[in-house]
Amino acid sequence: MDKLNCVxxxxxxxxxxxxxxxxxxxxGFLGHLKPTSAEALASxxxxxxxxxxxxxxxxxxxxxxQANVWGFMVDNQKNMTMKRNYYHPVDPSKTLDKNKAEAAxxxxxxxNHKAYVADIQVKWSDKKKCLHTEYPFNNLRVLRLSGNVVExxxxxxxxxxxxxxxxxxxxxxxxxxxxxxTIGSFEKGLDDWPQMLKTLWHLFGAKVNALPCYxxxxxxxxxxxxxxxxxxxxxxxxxxxxxGLGVLNTSKGQARVHWTQVTPSPRKRSLTTGMLxxxxxxxxxxxxxxxxxxxxxxxKGVAKV
Numbered sequence: 656m657d658k659l660n661c662v663x664x665x666x667x668x669x670x671x672x673x674x675x676x677x678x679x680x681x682x683g684f685l686g687h688l689k690p691t692s693a694e695a696l697a698s699x700x701x702x703x704x705x706x707x708x709x710x711x712x713x714x715x716x717x718x719x720x721q722a723n724v725w726g727f728m729v730d731n732q733k734n735m736t737m738k739r740n741y742y743h744p745v746d747p748s749k750t751l752d753k754n755k756a757e758a759a760x761x762x763x764x765x766x767n768h769k770a771y772v773a774d775i776q777v778k779w780s781d782k783k784k785c786l787h788t789e790y791p792f793n794n795l796r797v798l799r800l801s802g803n804v805v806e807x808x809x810x811x812x813x814x815x816x817x818x819x820x821x822x823x824x825x826x827x828x829x830x831x832x833x834x835x836x837t838i839g840s841f842e843k844g845l846d847d848w849p850q851m852l853k854t855l856w857h858l859f860g861a862k863v864n865a866l867p868c869y870x871x872x873x874x875x876x877x878x879x880x881x882x883x884x885x886x887x888x889x890x891x892x893x894x895x896x897x898x899g900l901g902v903l904n905t906s907k908g909q910a911r912v913h914w915t916q917v918t919p920s921p922r923k924r925s926l927t928t929g930m931l932x933x934x935x936x937x938x939x940x941x942x943x944x945x946x947x948x949x950x951x952x953x954x955k956g957v958a959k960v
Contacts, residue, residue: 666685725797726738788814936954
């Protein structure tokens, strides 16, 4: 499992006025959460999605990495909202809350670290009769800069049939080069995400001249030969924990896979990029009304080989 060593993650469940600290187990399991407050229970009885529950996700950054890590969130249109430091280590009056008592409490809990916090709403699914979170608002993301390399990390809280998990995943890596006074090499792969490109411009703008030149490090990759698979086998080429979705390479082409079609191991249904898997069948993918997909197949009954 991916691990960003320069941060510490903590979580609390807020069920109206009830507050409970959540401690993830080795596989990220947080517990089988159920509504407990009278207000939440009343909402579920009448089928309301909003039950007054949230999970507060806090990410602390170590002292030596504070200048290299930024927190942000993304909406359905890929618009980025940069998170402000939840606690300012020098002047408590600069915290988001002007209440000094609250600032003192945060200092005791978070210490003198940069910290980013997101409140992830927990909702009730009347169809599935369980609590869940919704993408893309089920995660807090982090950009980490190291030299001319940028990493994007996702810290997500997901539900699988009411069983909640914390996941930590490195989802993208970009290498940033100098090209005169511009930054251009990471534009490949960001054509459909201009908001991220604008953010990287902002973060690296003053450091362009110190970056290595792209042409000095240009390496021509050898073309990869197509992999051959045994019957009903494939390889995971992409998996996203926050979405609970992934893509397989198979002898028939690429196939989408949803977490509900993955064999639990031992209780979480998840895959890893590069994993060799088997599947029971490749079916026609299902879509919600008004939506479409470019995939011809959806893998069913997926398990690690």
